[in-house]
Amino acid sequence: MLHRPRALIVDKDSSETKELETFLTEKGFEVHWAKDGEQAFNLLDRPGPEAAGVLDGTGPEIVITELKAQRVDGMRLMQVALDRNPETCVILIADGGTVELATEAMRQGAYDFQLRPLNFPKLLAVVERALSHQRLVSRASALE
Secondary structure, three states, rough: OOOOEEEEEEEOOOOHHHHHHHHHHHHOOOOEEOOOHHHHHHHHHOOOOOHHHHHHHOOEEEEEEEEEOOOOOOOHHHHHHHHOOOEEEEEEOOOHHHHHHHHHHHHHHOOOEEEOOOOHHHHHHHHHHHHHHHHHHHHHHHHH
């Protein structure tokens, strides 16, 4: 059986978030949602059985988080995700006022950022490119 890529969406409860969750699920992803950075932080930080039902202990390949997430911001969440697994691709959701911060996040390890309103096909292309990159890195590591 093929592994379904795991995505964690960290965004407020909104119609756009629900649409993104549905869109990615329909595209074959195992999608999980956290309403704020703190909840996502706890999911990423919690090994063992509690996380097993949510992110089976290995964590998501893709984290899509709003830059200004509640409680724990997207920059901090990105650092935690990358500390847990440096191959995690973090995509930040920015609005017009946070583009400069999103650019800084790219320098600190974010894979990409997207502006609101989200363009789902464009976001999917970024996610697929990120997963391809992860597969190449894994193969290169295996060959070494």
